[in-house]
């Protein structure tokens with residue numbers, strides 16, 4: 001089975017030398033049957049362009065370190081293989097693209113196939129949901145999003161505010177994805193997508209990777225289980241998400257997990273939970289990875 005996870009923050013953790021245990025390891029991806037792990041290069045908290053550039057350089061170096069340890073980089077999601085885990089690069093926070101569209105070309109050449117317009121800070125492209133819900137994409141944001149799409153790089157709307165989300169939907173050339181987002185109707189957090197956003201995103205052929213962070217799954221993050229996560233998957237299905245959703249764990253970026261879902265080795269428990277909830281084997285395979293591949297088929 002092809003199993004794809006659309007978001008993890010391991011490279012940032014490596015590049016900043018964060019202490020503590022990592023959620024991800026090649027062994028755990030093998031154990032959990034993960035075929036493709038998207039590894040986000042996450043902008044972090046500095047707004048100094050030189051510091052941001054240095055951080056991204058270190059994250060590219062961290063990706064090289066993984067390769068030296070035997071990890072394989074996929075330059076295209078269709079390289080996903082059931083027996084051998086691969087990783088694919090993404091960007092979370094487009095600050096490094098601010099100097100010009102040529103940087104996007106460079107990143108694409110290095111295998112970056114997905115980029116979130118913002119993390120939690122306003123940048124030259126747009127404004128995140130945690131800052132305001134007033135301003136849409138900036139003119140450079142629209143230009144940059146279209147340029148990414150022309151290169152087969154998915155525009156990621158996780159973290160983006162609602163007007164920016166609709167600008168991506170209405171003013172750019174390909175459906176976006178939300179690599180790690182949940183349902184606002186089930187957990188009222190500004191990072192989550194409203195029912196209207198989800199319906200509109202699915203209607204244009206977008207994709208959502210459900211985030212595993214308990215604080216996005218249930219108010220207060222309390223009593224969060226694998227079933228709580230599956231409630232979000234069920235809800236998205238009711239809004240037209242069949243064929244258009246999967247997983248965006250946020251492993252190595254979250255300090256709490258749903259009970260029993262501590263790291264990628266636990267993915268089989270999540271798949272078993274889906275089967276128990278009545279999803280057929282074909283549904284489970286679609287959610288696990290085929291929907292993600294179908295999305296890339298629509299955009300590149």
Ligand SMILES: [Zn+2]
Pocket residue numbers: 092158159180253
């Ligand atoms: Zn994030």
